[in-house]
Amino acid sequence: MLTDAMGIIIADNSRIQLGELNVERALAATPFGGRYRIIDFMLSSMVNSGVKHVGILAETKYSSLMDHLGTGSHWDLDRLQQGLRIIPPYMQSEFFRSPSPQDINGLYDFLKHSVHMYVIVAESNIVSNISFTQFVKEHEKSGADVTAMYNHDSNSFGAPNISLTFEDNRLVDMMIDPLNPTSDCSSLGAVVLSRTLLMDLLTQAIARGDSLFNTEFILEKYRELTIRGYENNDMTLRINSLATYFSASMRLLEIDVLHKLFKSENRIYTKVKNESPARYFKDNHVSNSLISDGCDIIGTVENSLIFRGVNVGKHSKISNCIIMQDSVIMEGAELKNVIIDKDSVVRSGVRLQGSPDYPVVIRKGVIV
Numbered sequence: 001m002l003t004d005a006m007g008i009i010i011a012d013n014s015r016i017q018l019g020e021l022n023v024e025r026a027l028a029a030t031p032f033g034g035r036y037r038i039i040d041f042m043l044s045s046m047v048n049s050g051v052k053h054v055g056i057l058a059e060t061k062y063s064s065l066m067d068h069l070g071t072g073s074h075w076d077l078d079r080l081q082q083g084l085r086i087i088p089p090y091m092q093s094e095f096f097r098s099p100s101p102q103d104i105n106g107l108y109d110f111l112k113h114s115v116h117m118y119v120i121v122a123e124s125n126i127v128s129n130i131s132f133t134q135f136v137k138e139h140e141k142s143g144a145d146v147t148a149m150y151n152h153d154s155n156s157f158g159a160p161n162i163s164l165t166f167e168d169n170r171l172v173d174m175m176i177d178p179l180n181p182t183s184d185c186s187s188l189g190a191v192v193l194s195r196t197l198l199m200d201l202l203t204q205a206i207a208r209g210d211s212l213f214n215t216e217f218i219l220e221k222y223r224e225l226t227i228r229g230y231e232n233n234d235m236t237l238r239i240n241s242l243a244t245y246f247s248a249s250m251r252l253l254e255i256d257v258l259h260k261l262f263k264s265e266n267r268i269y270t271k272v273k274n275e276s277p278a279r280y281f282k283d284n285h286v287s288n289s290l291i292s293d294g295c296d297i298i299g300t301v302e303n304s305l306i307f308r309g310v311n312v313g314k315h316s317k318i319s320n321c322i323i324m325q326d327s328v329i330m331e332g333a334e335l336k337n338v339i340i341d342k343d344s345v346v347r348s349g350v351r352l353q354g355s356p357d358y359p360v361v362i363r364k365g366v367i368v
Contacts, residue, residue, distance in 0.1 A: 002050040005136050006120070008122070009057065010057050016125055016241065024064065025061055033249065034292040049132035072084030117195060118195065122191075128236040139230070148230065149191070160240055161181075162186065169228050278294065292310075307324045313332070327346075341362060343364055345368065
């Protein structure tokens with residue numbers, strides 16, 4: 001377990017757009033898997049590794065994220081010291097007073113008041129159950145300035161993708177969204193480095209007037225810093241687009257994927273909401289689906305993920321769909337390859353059909 005490492009999770013990525021799902025919420029706050037948010041996976045991985053001081057770097061649309069995280073109690077991060085902290089933009093600093101779209105001055109101040117030796121910086125678009133313990137130990141052992149976590153996904157999940165080339169396990173080149181990558185090593189959006197080094201890099205960025213911070217900001221220093229690689233072989237789902245969000249969600253219906261994410265020794269934590277068990281009424285038909293608590297199922301549900309409190313009406317048919325919290329599918333509606341955001345209503349007799357690569361998306365709170 002880690003006792004001398006803190007975490008930074010980057011809550012959004014302007015290069016990742018999930019269409020109507022991100023109109024009102026940050027990427028990290030996007031619902032996933034029936035009861036979770038995307039950030040739950042990276043945050044739980046840090047907590048399970050012993051990281052007890054985590055900052056969430058928010059850029060825009062972070063109201064939903066703050067509501068989900070609360071005080072951090074569901075992750076055992078509601079502490080008098082350390083614990084969970086949201087780092088919003090537009091914070092003032094001793095260095096720079098004018099706000100910028102993503103104000104890294106607040107991040108500098110957050111680091112300045114910490115005492116940890118190492119910082120794990122992670123993107124929030126990775127769905128995996130990761131242990132960071134060995135990652136940090138290998139970094140400490142290697143003596144590198146930075147250690148970057150990677151796997152061999154190449155560009156199979158599409159853009160954004162950072163392709164990494166190593167020689168003797170030292171990063172010698174990186175490519176952003178290459179069509180023909182020279183290496184199949186892809187960044188997993190997680191790096192570890194000393195807190196003092198990260199503060200130095202931020203000081204230089206602030207002096208130049210830079211404002212954007214992500215793992216790419218650190219990796220692009222490979223010419224001046226010693227950056228080594230750490231291969232991670234855990235099952236990983238990347239959410240880089242609406243299509244990959246849809247495909248990653250559908251993969252949860254595979255028993256092997258489900259067990260690797262949720263049945264390991266390390267649990268994935270989320271905000272607890274008490275609901276009654278799902279009710280299955282006469283003439284319902286459910287197959288190969290994840291049905292959350294509080295649902296009323298009267299119609300047919302196949303190969304779908306149904307979030308909490310959803311009502312599936314009589315004679316309705318749902319196939320290959322994601323239906324989010326408290327939505328209502330009325331009698332006789334037919335949906336295939338559709339994502340319904342929370343609090344929406346699909347009227348009786350409505351038919352919606354998309355494709356796995358281009359699912360139909362219904363925005364939050366809409367009546368169709």
